[in-house]
Amino acid sequence: MTVPSHIDRSALVRQLRAAGCVFAEDEAELLLDAADSPEALAGLVERRIAGEPLEYLLGWAEFCGLRIAVDPGVFVPRRRTALLVEVAAELAGPSPAVADLCCGSGATTLALARRLAPRWLAAADIDPASVACARRNLAGLAAPVFEGDLFAPLPQQWRGRLDLVVANAPYVPTAAVALMPQEARLHEVPVALDGGPDGLSVLRRVAAGAAHWLAPGGHLVVEASERQIDALSAAFTAAGLVPRVRHDEELDATAVTGRRPA
Structure with a gap:
């Protein structure tokens, strides 16, 4: 599920970039896809800006072309x-x-x-x-x-x-x-x-x-x-x-x- 189309993607990217996210555009799209409401998106963004790994927020990491489930605390595949x-x-x-x-x-x-x-x-x-x-x-x-x-x-x-x-x-x-x-x-x-x-x-x-x-x-x-x-x-x-x-x-x-x- 995705959040409504009226969400300001540019503002989201700026917010993530200001927090030091190098791939802010990509992260913004992944967070948008992961959220099912504006409230859920706001929560995910807040946690990401606080430094929580993106993979924990999404629940998965990409590795060798595979989608790998990643739980909080577990080493994120590099x-x-x-x-x-x-x-x-x-x-x-x-x-x-x-x-x-x-x-x-x-x-x-x-x-x-x-x-x-x-x-x-x-x-x-x-x-x-x-x-x-x-x-x-x-x-x-x-x-x-x-x-x-x-x-x-x-x-x-x-x-x-x-x-x-x-x-x-x-x-x-x-x-x-x-x-x-x-x-x-x-x-x-x-x-x-x-x-x-x-x-x-x-x-x-x-x-x-x-x-x-x-x-x-x-x-x-x-x-x-x-x-x-x-x-x-x-x-x-x-x-x-x-x-x-x-x-x-x-x-x-x-x-x-x-x-x-x-």
């Missing part, structure tokens, strides 16, 4: 993570067994389900709200979502048999979380943002676990920042994985892969 999906799909091989760790809303899991024909696909997250959101997004797929820390909740029969592990784990250094945009640091669950003193605490644990959960020849694919490449590659090597780096200038994204030697 455009840059499309590189992780692309690289993972290239490395997966036929009928892979795939685990998506730190899955958040399940956006990456769903995108991979659309690109692959996995013989087994599962997701996991430590945050209960994220698990509930991911289960809703993955409903209808044979893709269970487990609640727990990294590999811990996965079925033990898949240990040493996974062909692909992906993880959009937190990689922001603790001290830098306070410098993130307000809509992230004040609204998204902290466990999805804080990667420890150098941003790599969780990713080191992912690498160490992947060395035991991947099948020989299997791949780990994670997202990181460019300045973390050397340290993360060293962590992969220390875990027994062979690292490679892929960067996409347009997406401003960096994916690091680790192959378990055959």
